[in-house]
Amino acid sequence: MTKRTGPLAGKVALVAGGTRGGGRGIAVELGAAGATVYVTGRSSAGKRSDLARPETIEQTAERVTAAGGLGIPVRTDHSRPDDVQALVHTVATEQDGQLDILVNSVWGGDPLVDWERPLWEQDLDTGLRLLRQAVDTHIITSRYALPLLVARRSGLVVEVTDGNTARYRGTLFYDLVKSAVIRLAVAQAAELKPHGVAAVAITPGFLRSEAMLEHFGVTETNWRDGVAQDPNFAHSETPAYLGRAVAALAADPTIMAKTGRALATWGLYQEYGFTDTDGSQPDFAAHWAKNLADQHGPLGEPL
Numbered sequence: 001m002t003k004r005t006g007p008l009a010g011k012v013a014l015v016a017g018g019t020r021g022g023g024r025g026i027a028v029e030l031g032a033a034g035a036t037v038y039v040t041g042r043s044s045a046g047k048r049s050d051l052a053r054p055e056t057i058e059q060t061a062e063r064v065t066a067a068g069g070l071g072i073p074v075r076t077d078h079s080r081p082d083d084v085q086a087l088v089h090t091v092a093t094e095q096d097g098q099l100d101i102l103v104n105s106v107w108g109g110d111p112l113v114d115w116e117r118p119l120w121e122q123d124l125d126t127g128l129r130l131l132r133q134a135v136d137t138h139i140i141t142s143r144y145a146l147p148l149l150v151a152r153r154s155g156l157v158v159e160v161t162d163g164n165t166a167r168y169r170g171t172l173f174y175d176l177v178k179s180a181v182i183r184l185a186v187a188q189a190a191e192l193k194p195h196g197v198a199a200v201a202i203t204p205g206f207l208r209s210e211a212m213l214e215h216f217g218v219t220e221t222n223w224r225d226g227v228a229q230d231p232n233f234a235h236s237e238t239p240a241y242l243g244r245a246v247a248a249l250a251a252d253p254t255i256m257a258k259t260g261r262a263l264a265t266w267g268l269y270q271e272y273g274f275t276d277t278d279g280s281q282p283d284f285a286a287h288w289a290k291n292l293a294d295q296h297g298p299l300g301e302p303l
Helices: 021-032 057-067 081-094 124-152 172-195 210-216 223-228 231-235 239-251 265-272 284-291
Strands: 012-016 036-041 070-075 101-104 156-160 198-203 262-264
Touching: 012 021, 012 081, 012 124, 021 036, 021 057, 021 070, 021 101, 021 156, 021 239, 036 057, 036 081, 057 070, 070 081, 081 124, 101 124, 124 156, 124 172, 156 172, 156 239, 172 198, 172 262, 198 239, 198 265, 210 223, 223 231, 231 284, 239 265, 262 265, 265 284
Parallel strands: 012 036, 012 101, 036 070, 101 156, 156 198, 198 262
Antiparallel strands: none
């Protein structure tokens, strides 16, 4: 077996919701830093989720290994406590109780978001299902995984959100989900601090996910063609940029200084110096301040 190198060599990570998008980017970049990464989600080669998308946890795990880490796919429905408990038992058994990094990136809510109607006109069951899918899953996963970090008295919990301010996000249930995820980081940080474990929330800028590329009818190779439809797309970033931010946080020996904070790629690249896959350093906050603030108001102060 090839000896892994990198700042996270010897570390074990669990990326819940690592099938695609930001979760996939995080998993792969943790692998590139040398980590063993458990990649979980509902979309596997043997059984797809109700999202009916082509990406699978096996594909992500293969990319983790190709990047220099070790990717281990485990199909898990994070809304089911029994599934998550079994997953954590597997990690504990295979890694002698070691877990250093927990990333809660479960989302799967795109088909459930109603961007057009106010609360009193929305379908209540659909809205509550979104909360179950994108908030309860994080709570369930942390409930069973945190004891492994606490036992080692070290580690990092990352809650992936959208935005790091109190700014309203355009529709009630989506806003509630993304705000709640930040609060989960704050609450976990308070409870974990005495045990030497940090917890943060993190947001990308304009994420160039698989679904977003499809929305603009482009691929990662010709993504700039999408700028004709939306000039803001020129300032988008790949999932790897988010992944490199998380990898930098996980390797930071002073991470406890950031515990409880809501962070963003556009601030962290300045501190850690990482780049996107093309060598650029997208800064969506700076773009917003220059081009969007007059029309939409300031982005808001970080929480």
